[in-house]
Amino acid sequence: KPLEQRIKGEGLYIDSVPLSDILDLKVSPIYVTSLNSISQRLNYYKSALQKHFTNFEVFYAMKANFSFPILEEIKNSGGGIDIVSIGEWRAALKAGIKPEKICFAGVGKKEEEWKEAIKGGLGYLSVEHLSELNDILFFIYKNKSDEIKSLVISLRLNPSVEVETHPHLKTGALNSKFGILFEHFEIWLNQMKSQFQDIEDYKKWIRPLKGIHVHVGSQLMENSIFPLIANKILDCADFMLKNNIIVKHIDFGGGLGVPVEGVPENGIDIKSHIDFLCNTFKNAASNYKDLIKEWGKDFNNLFVCVEPGRSIVASSTVFITQVLYEKRNSDKNLFCYVDGAMNDFPRPSLYGAIHHAEIVNFKQDVNLREKLKNNFLNWNIVGPVCESGDFLSKNTLLPEVQKGDIIAFFEAGAYCRSMASTYNLRSLTSEVFVKDGKILHVIQG
Numbered sequence: 526k527p528l529e530q531r532i533k534g535e536g537l538y539i540d541s542v543p544l545s546d547i548l549d550l551k552v553s554p555i556y557v558t559s560l561n562s563i564s565q566r567l568n569y570y571k572s573a574l575q576k577h578f579t580n581f582e583v584f585y586a587m588k589a590n591f592s593f594p595i596l597e598e599i600k601n602s603g604g605g606i607d608i609v610s611i612g613e614w615r616a617a618l619k620a621g622i623k624p625e626k627i628c629f630a631g632v633g634k635k636e637e638e639w640k641e642a643i644k645g646g647l648g649y650l651s652v653e654h655l656s657e658l659n660d661i662l663f664f665i666y667k668n669k670s671d672e673i674k675s676l677v678i679s680l681r682l683n684p685s686v687e688v689e690t691h692p693h694l695k696t697g698a699l700n701s702k703f704g705i706l707f708e709h710f711e712i713w714l715n716q717m718k719s720q721f722q723d724i725e726d727y728k729k730w731i732r733p734l735k736g737i738h739v740h741v742g743s744q745l746m747e748n749s750i751f752p753l754i755a756n757k758i759l760d761c762a763d764f765m766l767k768n769n770i771i772v773k774h775i776d777f778g779g780g781l782g783v784p785v786e787g788v789p790e791n792g793i794d795i796k797s798h799i800d801f802l803c804n805t806f807k808n809a810a811s812n813y814k815d816l817i818k819e820w821g822k823d824f825n826n827l828f829v830c831v832e833p834g835r836s837i838v839a840s841s842t843v844f845i846t847q848v849l850y851e852k853r854n855s856d857k858n859l860f861c862y863v864d865g866a867m868n869d870f871p872r873p874s875l876y877g878a879i880h881h882a883e884i885v886n887f888k889q890d891v892n893l894r895e896k897l898k899n900n901f902l903n904w905n906i907v908g909p910v911c912e913s914g915d916f917l918s919k920n921t922l923l924p925e926v927q928k929g930d931i932i933a934f935f936e937a938g939a940y941c942r943s944m945a946s947t948y949n950l951r952s953l954t955s956e957v958f959v960k961d962g963k964i965l966h967v968i969q970g
């Protein structure tokens with residue numbers, strides 16, 4: 526089995542590599558990632574989408590984890606990549622991802638960034654501002670280069686909906702900086718259209734705008750808001766059609782959340798999420814006769830995309846730390862100091878995120894089972910960084926801890942290593958990648 530496994534009493538395995546092999550590297554803290562787990566979850570997305578649409582793509586949102594072996598794994602599994610900066614663009618190309626399989630979204634792209642990507646053969650670009658859309662359309666209109674003929678531009682729609690997640694992870698509400706309100710797009714398009722005397726000229730100018738993109742938030746544990754979003758997408762597509770813009774490309778974004786207790790091994794979470802999205806969308810679309818005429822009853826003329834990050838990589842990785850000390854200020858204030866800190870593993874301190882923590886190797890006690898029978902205590906697991914916000918988990922039930930014990934944090938593949946920093950001038954966290962039961966790469970921080 527490709528995923529990380531905890532076999533009670535037998536210790537931790539990551540893609541059948543035992544923890545002892547990782548500890549033999551003598552590098553701590555360290556992220557351990559199963560590459561097979563990543564391709565497996567990408568394939569769950571692909572097979573789920575395949576049941577609903579002939580033309581589709583899964584763009585892995587590399588902001589979740591941009592490590593080179595992960596990008597290579599995505600490339601080898603035939604996935605596309607969702608990027609947000611020119612740095613990500615260059616890293617994706619370096620990993621061998623084809624430019625036409627890259628989708629560039631981002632709320633603050635610089636002109637030189639979108640120009641570099643467009644000239645480099647970028648496949649999909651999502652715009653978040655009407656002035657950005659204007660600049661890009663005129664750039665393409667005036668540019669005779671063949672390379673940019675196939676670029677698909679999507680309007681990132683702000684559907685003004687509330688979702689349940691951490692406030693920092695909401696991206697589709699009225700008070701959000703992301704996307705464009707439909708009403709604003711409507712006014713803008715009517716104004717722009719009136720400036721063209723010749724309808725053919727207008728059509729030539731607007732030609733690259735062919736898509737609609739929505740992404741309403743991350744770490745979403747339920748999707749009951751999606752029917753409303755589907756209708757907003759369809760209303761927008763319908764308006765576009767009336768203005769000679771045939772929407773051929775719809776991107777539902779990412780956002781599928783990962784529970785603390787881990788993802789199901791058979792990918793049922795991904796399958797039911799995609800089934801719900803696709804069925805809802807198709808049902809709602811059946812009321813839009815003109816759009817169905819363009820897309821076909823089987824939606825064969827529509828290209829449907831998703832851009833998951835977390836749900837592809839989170840469960841591929843465990844974060845391994847070593848206990849340095851313990852301290853008991855009072856019965857209720859127990860601290861377990863590990864060598865990993867908020868700079869390595871920032872989600873708990875940034876979002877109050879909870880990652881399951883477990884002692885996976887006991888330094889002193891040979892008999893793990895004996896130890897587990899002991900009293901569980903309420904530990905605050907903290908790191909060496911000089912601030913009280915530096916905690917990896919709070920009130921975590923663990924047995925007695927001792928210097929040298931190994932504590933693992935689970936579901937650590939998404940937005941953990943990619944948000945690591947060198948705060949306090951600590952090294953960037955090391956990583957090890959395993960595949961088919963073997964250690965493939967070690968990247969030392």
Ligand code: LLP
Pocket residue numbers: 586589607630694696740742743744778779780781832833834835836872876939940941
């Ligand atoms: N597409 C767009 C436009 C996005 O903004 C994001 C995430 C994704 C796709 C991927 O979403 P996912 O499937 O991973 O939920 N640092 C935060 C998460 C920030 C998410 C940013 N955007 C965290 O640690 O939870």
